[in-house]
Amino acid sequence: MAAGKLFVVATPIGNLEDITLRALRVLKEVDLIACEDTRHTARLLSHYGITTSRQSYHEHNESARTAQLLEVLRQGRNVALAADAGTPLVSDPGYTLVAACRREGIEVVPIPGPSAAIAALAAAGLPSDSFYFAGFLPPRSSGRKQALEKLSQISTTLIFYEAPHRIVRALEDMAAILGPRRACLARELTKLHEEWLSATLPEILQQLKGRPRILGEITLVVEGNKHAAPAPEDYPESLEEHLQQEMLKTGASRKDALKAVARRRGISRRTAYSLLLKNKKPTGSQD
Numbered sequence: 001m002a003a004g005k006l007f008v009v010a011t012p013i014g015n016l017e018d019i020t021l022r023a024l025r026v027l028k029e030v031d032l033i034a035c036e037d038t039r040h041t042a043r044l045l046s047h048y049g050i051t052t053s054r055q056s057y058h059e060h061n062e063s064a065r066t067a068q069l070l071e072v073l074r075q076g077r078n079v080a081l082a083a084d085a086g087t088p089l090v091s092d093p094g095y096t097l098v099a100a101c102r103r104e105g106i107e108v109v110p111i112p113g114p115s116a117a118i119a120a121l122a123a124a125g126l127p128s129d130s131f132y133f134a135g136f137l138p139p140r141s142s143g144r145k146q147a148l149e150k151l152s153q154i155s156t157t158l159i160f161y162e163a164p165h166r167i168v169r170a171l172e173d174m175a176a177i178l179g180p181r182r183a184c185l186a187r188e189l190t191k192l193h194e195e196w197l198s199a200t201l202p203e204i205l206q207q208l209k210g211r212p213r214i215l216g217e218i219t220l221v222v223e224g225n226k227h228a229a230p231a232p233e234d235y236p237e238s239l240e241e242h243l244q245q246e247m248l249k250t251g252a253s254r255k256d257a258l259k260a261v262a263r264r265r266g267i268s269r270r271t272a273y274s275l276l277l278k279n280k281k282p283t284g285s286q287d
Contacts, residue, residue: 001075001076002076003073003074003076003104003105003106003107004031004072004073004074004075004076004077004078004079004106005073005078005079005106005107005108005109006069006073006078006079006080006081006097006098006101006106006107006108006109007026007030007078007079007080007081007109007110007111008080008081008087008088008089008094008098008108008109008110008111009023009026009027009080009081009082009088009111009113010023010083010086010087010088010111010112010113010114010115011023011041011044011082011083011084011085011086011113011114012044012085012113012114012190013085013086013114013115013116013119013189013190013217014085014188014189014190014191014194014217015190015191016044016047018113018114018190019044019048019113019114020111020112020113022111023111023113024048024050026080026111027045027048027050027052027080027082028050028052029078030052030078030079030080031052031053031072031077031078031079032052032053032054032055032069032072032077032078032079032080033045033052033053033054033055033079033080033082034054034055034056034057034065034069034079034080034081034082034097035054035055035056035057035081035082035083035084036056036057036058036082036083036084036092036093037056037058037084038054038055038056040084041054041082041084042054052080055068055069057069057081057093057094057097058093059093062093062096062097063096065097066096066097066100069097070097070100070101070104070106073101073106074104074106080111081094081097081098085114085116085217086114086115086116087112087113087114087115090115090117090133090135091135091136091161114190116161116186116189116217116219117133117159117161117219119186119189119190119219120159120184120186120189120219120220120221121157121159121221123184123186123196124157124184124186124198124221125184125198126157126182126183126184126221126222126223127156127157127223127224128157130156130157131156131157131158131159132151132154132156132157132158132159132224133159134147134151134158134159134160135160135161136160136161136162136163137160137162137170139166141169141173144169144170144173145173145176145177148173148174148177148178149177151178152177152178152225153225153228154224154225154228155224155225155226155228156224157221157222157223157224158221158222158223158224159219159220159221159222160219160220160221160222161217161218161219161220162218162219162220163218164187164214164215164216164217164218165214167185167208167214167218167220168205168208168209168214170220171201171204171205171208172205174201174205174222175201175202175205178201178222179201180200180201180202181200181201181222181223182198182199182200182222182223183198183199183200183201183204183220183221183222183223184196184197184198184220184221185197185198185204185208185218185219185220185221186218186219186220186221187214187216187217187218187219188215188216188217189217189219191216193216195216201222235261235264235265239261239265239272239275239276239279240276240279242261242265243257243258243261243276246260246261258272258273258276
């Protein structure tokens with residue numbers, strides 16, 4: 001008997017309209033849905049008239065449930081893995097099951113969709129060409145500060161998740177360690193009371209400190225370290241090979257590619273040209 005498939009299904013982070021047609025079809029067709037909170041997922045399924053059986057799968061029963069779900073898959077039945085909101089495994093359980101399926105050769109099919117981290121990054125107004133997803137910071141200040149010290153040298157945009165009852169303390173540590181960096185706090189993304197605060201870390205901290213209570217899911221996007229030393233480039237030892245790679249990659253002429261290669265190596269174009277001539281083997285020479 002052929003094994004079933006595990007579908008990793010992204011679900012809405014708030015607005016129930018943010019689910020793909022493919023995700024709805026898969027949730028209807030699979031034999032079982034493994035979800036963090038069966039009651040929470042029931043609201044989504046009921047909204048779309050889906051009656052598929054559900055089983056809880058969360059951090060407290062992940063080990064035991066993984067063994068059970070693997071047996072279901074071995075029997076040729078299909079399983080959908082769904083988080084309470086967003087994409088499974090992104091600061092949610094599921095890695096153990098997916099890794100076990102990969103080891104056994106059971107097919108794993110991602111059904112892409114909502115992610116709070118990507119939604120916040122897309123609208124934050126901070127550099128998005130490269131980013132580092134840090135997830136939830138440690139709950140205690142000592143561990144949080146240690147984590148922030150390590151993250152402080154990263155030059156790309158940082159993305160965090162944080163609980164509402166910890167956000168003020170987390171921002172205090174961030175302001176102290178990361179400094180007055182630009183940031184954007186997104187609260188209750190896609191929900192009725194969606195809110196965006198775009199300012200520096202100390203300014204956002206002061207805004208939240210003035211509130212009697214903070215509720216909702218929070219995603220925080222923070223500017224990277226603009227003064228971090230750039231990572232050393234990995235280029236061929238051979239200047240000629242480096243030149244050929246640059247021409248192939250960019251389509252530049254040999255002359256323009258030589259300028260670019262010389263700049264990356266920290267030498268003048270004349271020096272680079274001299275080195276090429278020196279290393280070039282003579283052809284057609286006579287004694």
